Amino acid sequence: MAAYDWITLTTDYGLSDGYAGMLRGVIAQHAPWARVIDVTHLVPPGDVARGATVLAQAVGHFPPAVHVGVVDPGVGTGRRAVAIRTPRGLLVGPDNGLLTAAADALGGVQAAVRLTETTWFLPEVSMTFHGRDIFAPVAARLAAGVPLADAGPAIEPESLVRLPEPIVVIGDGYLEAEVLTVDRFGNVQLAAPGPAIDGLGEQLMVGGVRATRAKTFADGQPGRLIVYVDSAGKVALAVNGGRAVVALAVSPGDVLRIASRA
Secondary structure (H helix, E strand, O other): OOOOOEEEEEEOOOOOOOHHHHHHHHHHHHOOOOEEEEEEOOOOOOOHHHHHHHHHHHHHHOOOEEEEEEOOOOOOOOOOEEEEEEOOEEEEEEOOOOOHHHHHHOOOOOEEEEOOOHHHOOOOOOOOOHHHHHHHHHHHHHHOOOOHHHHOOEOOHHHOOOOOOOOEEEEOOEEEEEEEEEOOOOOEEEEEEHHHHOOOOOEEEEOOEEEEEOOOHHHOOOOOEEEEEOOOOEEEEEEOOOOHHHHHOOOOOOEEEEEEOO
């Protein structure tokens, strides 16, 4: 009996090539009973931070699963290939900071191994496509219930690569927070949790732009900036009928200041 019925895929492979489909094909060969869900294959190429955010915000919405994450600009180098056990599932991918926030979202790292058991890999391993040749077949074996310890030697959870903590500063009448992500609608998500804007009032200034607190997009006047708490519980900015990222001229990693306005 399978240990996990579900396998998810989060990559920067895009949809115009066959890369994402090859992962599904390898899994189908090794775990044909598994149900595979594509979280996304449209992470910007090589953007580990964006991939980590997407994965961390998605994993909690699945039943226990094996989650494969591949945003791997260091593929073929000395970066480790790893698998991580958490209370609510497994994570498989490169040890470059992509997986650790998702592990936290699943209850924390219980154990981690470096993937060195080559009999689990495809017979020929490319230097540039570990998603297909290592991570997909390893995920299939783990979903089938093969013990994590058989995949390779244990590594200390503390040694797993973590991305720097995003900037969040809460002051008297203001909030400064790093931009985590920008979605396809142009909405800007900050690293700050929703309660960070409590007490700032309804009328705000955001990076020199006037804004209003709102609960829904439609609460804002067309073309005006709103500050709200998004579906992930983060402080976010949007424009009713427009794109906040254009209004604010920001990118992930920038720091925005939200301040009370008289």
